[in-house]
Amino acid sequence: MTRVPFSFTRARLIGQNTLLEASRQKLFSFLLLLALSLVAGAQGFRDFNFGAPELKFLADLGYGAMAFFGAALTVAATAQLFFSEIENRTALTLLAKPVWRAEFILGKYLGIAAVAAVFCVLLTGLLAAVLWAREGSLLTEFPEAFPHGRTLHFADLVAAGYVQWLKLAVLAAFTLLVASFSQTQLYTVVTGFFVLVICHLQYLAQDASARGDSVFARAVAGAIGLLFPNFQLFNLAENVGAGVAVPWDRVAHVSVYALGYVVAAGALAVYSFRKREI
Amino acid sequence: MSSRPVRSQSTVSANVKSRLPALVVIIGGLALTGALLRLVEAPLWTVLRAEQPALRLDSTGAAAGQGVTLGLLGGFRAIVADFTWLRLHVLWEQRDLPATDTLLRLVTAVDPRPLYFWVNGARIIAFDMTAWRIAAAGGYDSVPEARQERIGAEQARLAIRRLEEAMTFHPANAALWVERANIELNRLHDVAAAAASYRRAWEQPGGPDYAARLHAELLKRLGRKAEALAWLVQLHPQLPTGDEATEIVLGRIRDLEKDLQVPAARSYRPPPGGPPGAKPGGR
Amino acid sequence: MSAGPSGTPAIELRGLVKDFAVGLRGVKLRAVDHLSLRVEPGQVYGLLGPNGSGKSTTIKIILGLLEPTAGECAVFGVPGGRVEARLAVGYLPESPYFYRHLTGRELVQFYARICGLSGARVPARVAEVIGWVGLTEAADRRIGTYSKGMLQRIGLAQALVHDPRLVILDEPTAGVDPVGAAAISALILNLKAQGKTVLITSHLLAQIEDICDRVAILDRGQLILEGAVRELVGVADRQALVVEPLSPVQLGELRVWLAARGRTLEAVETPRARLDRIFLDHVGRTAPAKREGGP
Ligand SMILES: Nc1ncnc2c1ncn2[C@@H]1O[C@H](COP(=O)(O)OP(=O)(O)OP(=O)(O)O)[C@@H](O)[C@H]1O
Ligand SMILES: [Mg+2]
Numbered sequence: 001m002t003r004v005p006f007s008f009t010r011a012r013l014i015g016q017n018t019l020l021e022a023s024r025q026k027l028f029s030f031l032l033l034l035a036l037s038l039v040a041g042a043q044g045f046r047d048f049n050f051g052a053p054e055l056k057f058l059a060d061l062g063y064g065a066m067a068f069f070g071a072a073l074t075v076a077a078t079a080q081l082f083f084s085e086i087e088n089r090t091a092l093t094l095l096a097k098p099v100w101r102a103e104f105i106l107g108k109y110l111g112i113a114a115v116a117a118v119f120c121v122l123l124t125g126l127l128a129a130v131l132w133a134r135e136g137s138l139l140t141e142f143p144e145a146f147p148h149g150r151t152l153h154f155a156d157l158v159a160a161g162y163v164q165w166l167k168l169a170v171l172a173a174f175t176l177l178v179a180s181f182s183q184t185q186l187y188t189v190v191t192g193f194f195v196l197v198i199c200h201l202q203y204l205a206q207d208a209s210a211r212g213d214s215v216f217a218r219a220v221a222g223a224i225g226l227l228f229p230n231f232q233l234f235n236l237a238e239n240v241g242a243g244v245a246v247p248w249d250r251v252a253h254v255s256v257y258a259l260g261y262v263v264a265a266g267a268l269a270v271y272s273f274r275k276r277e278i
Numbered sequence: 279m280s281s282r283p284v285r286s287q288s289t290v291s292a293n294v295k296s297r298l299p300a301l302v303v304i305i306g307g308l309a310l311t312g313a314l315l316r317l318v319e320a321p322l323w324t325v326l327r328a329e330q331p332a333l334r335l336d337s338t339g340a341a342a343g344q345g346v347t348l349g350l351l352g353g354f355r356a357i358v359a360d361f362t363w364l365r366l367h368v369l370w371e372q373r374d375l376p377a378t379d380t381l382l383r384l385v386t387a388v389d390p391r392p393l394y395f396w397v398n399g400a401r402i403i404a405f406d407m408t409a410w411r412i413a414a415a416g417g418y419d420s421v422p423e424a425r426q427e428r429i430g431a432e433q434a435r436l437a438i439r440r441l442e443e444a445m446t447f448h449p450a451n452a453a454l455w456v457e458r459a460n461i462e463l464n465r466l467h468d469v470a471a472a473a474a475s476y477r478r479a480w481e482q483p484g485g486p487d488y489a490a491r492l493h494a495e496l497l498k499r500l501g502r503k504a505e506a507l508a509w510l511v512q513l514h515p516q517l518p519t520g521d522e523a524t525e526i527v528l529g530r531i532r533d534l535e536k537d538l539q540v541p542a543a544r545s546y547r548p549p550p551g552g553p554p555g556a557k558p559g560g561r
Numbered sequence: 562m563s564a565g566p567s568g569t570p571a572i573e574l575r576g577l578v579k580d581f582a583v584g585l586r587g588v589k590l591r592a593v594d595h596l597s598l599r600v601e602p603g604q605v606y607g608l609l610g611p612n613g614s615g616k617s618t619t620i621k622i623i624l625g626l627l628e629p630t631a632g633e634c635a636v637f638g639v640p641g642g643r644v645e646a647r648l649a650v651g652y653l654p655e656s657p658y659f660y661r662h663l664t665g666r667e668l669v670q671f672y673a674r675i676c677g678l679s680g681a682r683v684p685a686r687v688a689e690v691i692g693w694v695g696l697t698e699a700a701d702r703r704i705g706t707y708s709k710g711m712l713q714r715i716g717l718a719q720a721l722v723h724d725p726r727l728v729i730l731d732e733p734t735a736g737v738d739p740v741g742a743a744a745i746s747a748l749i750l751n752l753k754a755q756g757k758t759v760l761i762t763s764h765l766l767a768q769i770e771d772i773c774d775r776v777a778i779l780d781r782g783q784l785i786l787e788g789a790v791r792e793l794v795g796v797a798d799r800q801a802l803v804v805e806p807l808s809p810v811q812l813g814e815l816r817v818w819l820a821a822r823g824r825t826l827e828a829v830e831t832p833r834a835r836l837d838r839i840f841l842d843h844v845g846r847t848a849p850a851k852r853e854g855g856p
Contacts, residue, residue: 002645002648003645004644004645004648009674010675013671013674013675014675017660017671020663021660021662024662025662056392060356060359060360061357061360063356063357064356064357064358065357067357068357088658088659088660088661089654089657089658090658090659090660092626092654092657093652093657093659093672093716093719094672094675095624095625095626096624096625096626096647096650096652096654097647097672097675097676098644098645098647098648098676098677099644099647099675177304181300181304203323203327223309225312226308226309226312226313226316227305227312228308228312229315229319230319230323232323232326233319233322233323233326235326236322238356250322250325250326253318253321253322254322256318257315257318257319257322260311260314260315260318261311261315264308264310264311264315265308265311267307268303268304268307268308271300271304272300272303272304275300275628277626277627277628278621278626278627
């Protein structure tokens, strides 16, 4: 019997097709344009009494848009790109080929992670351009505010964008895990956003499990703390706009954390999809 | 190659399988992952949390509610706060006092970290709102002086309360104490309080030198010249050599010595070789 | 791909059972009921039955898309459900949908690469199979714009692109016009000529009768009839003659002639042209080319 080993080529092909599908869909272009125009339009909010570095505001806006629209995009894209295969029965044709279910899940994941990456790269690039231009004009207007010249470094902006993407990559893996056993797209989207919220509050659950009022409350909090990643960990680049450098060792640290969750959630998604009836 | 199909004849009812086992595996897998990755998470989280006392990232008591809001907003906190500030700016231009007041609270509730929300908020409360209230009461010309003073004092106290709140998020922050001293001096005309606040400002890490000088200045104004002289004498060695400000301080010391008729023998002598230089980080 | 050892059936089902849990309380619905079948290599095998009789379910089990509740299934001797079992199989699902964002050519290319074809061979092979199904002109249009019959045809192209030994077609002619249906019949016969095995379901019994070697008829998941088409439909002791019209007198003479030979004339009818025949004659558009060079 000819063996068919697991093939990254097939996973990559499925991923490419997923990315192509996303890029040809209006919803995603729309979200992307919205986020891009927000960042580009931030130039317009100049005429107000900020009293503090305007660059910080621009950076907040840019990374805020990345986090907000990125999360919406990731959850929607994961649910949509997964269920379009099931509901349009294209998965039927694909999985009737010599394709492992694990290749299918990995391919879908790669495609979605690529969608999120394209989003983050475009936004980071635009934000860097906007910040660079604004910093240049502030530099000539208020040289006394920049005693050491430019404060923003391109590498820090990129690191901040990368950390944003890491968070989206973890979110995508969890949403895909939900999709692998859920029956409807709506359920997946709702649960995906629920997961997003819980992950942001995970640290509270950790605290509560350490010193909760009742044994029951502690157990519940402990379980939440254990089952979900701590998304507050991805806030380590929040002050790039204020010229604060992003510590690389922490970026590496949080990368390991994200990778761990992506692998685990992905493996569980494969497990739960393995016997799914198409 | 085996031509014998692997699946054995099983009882028909064995299928129609429940999804419970799969759920158990998923939850178990996530729990195991969580336990393992806690080892990665914990050290970084401890550091990050310690660096952001302003976030009050804990769930004790009254902070729990705010913790939830902040946690929920996550990465969007900054952007939401920024837009709240934009909105506030519009209302401020319209001199809408109640709305401005509400948004001032909101903006710091959403994101208590940026100092400028607190400092500018306090200024708006102390200065702008005073002017709005006087204008609403008929203007500076028709409102009696005493009433104007009273309004100013009321607003100043509110502003100081804001700054005190800010200090719970930003302990050891010089700018907040400077702001407080300004309001105490210019609005409440409470020179003693202002002098104390300037001193606190100077005592914070990175506290500005002028706060220390203003402290002495206000002591002098209060007639506590000996105290002022003693303050400046202990201050001078901590200032950088050759600095203009350092020379001014020395000049003040000489003035005060003359005022107090300090004998030349007991007058202040700068340390030989000049002062040790930049003041140490924390005192 | 090596051919299985002689005697290995292309498809073998033994005691296959599939239950679906329906509704919240998980009431069982038996879609396939102890089905045993053997499809020999090189055969064109028809799976017939009324709606809901379990044809599509059986096919999905063969392809490992569903797990059987009980029983065994093997494709060229490889247990169904393993990836290896699908290596030499081409599949056209019933009422197929494909990635709407791709063009027909991109779609077939995608599946070709998924099936392990690579390099410069791909475009040529893709163009070839698209030619077989008569979609060359529409190949560069988005699939979202395809008509139902065009979807069936592109589905057929993707099922054949990797030159499978076993082709499984679930209602390939649903929604296809008679010209296309005739072309698909010709294509299937062509596959047979190359020694491929074809498993087909269809409600067009006339077409099945024309192309299939064997058929199985299912009802409520159970096999109720199985055999070679010739044996099942052939009425061996009767013959029909088609002649120009005879007058009553001439008919009488014929009866006498027959009686002298110990035969009786049982029926006299006016044969009617079959509508599909008329359609084919009048819409004489070139049926999609498929023969030369064959799949
Ligand atoms: N996923 C499913 N869940 C529950 N019941 C199903 C499912 N798939 C099929 N069935 C049921 O199984 C039975 C057989 O369905 P199947 O699709 O195999 O029929 P079919 O012979 O292909 O019919 P048709 O000629 O209409 O295509 C039907 O009663 C159908 O309702
Ligand atoms: Mg069917």
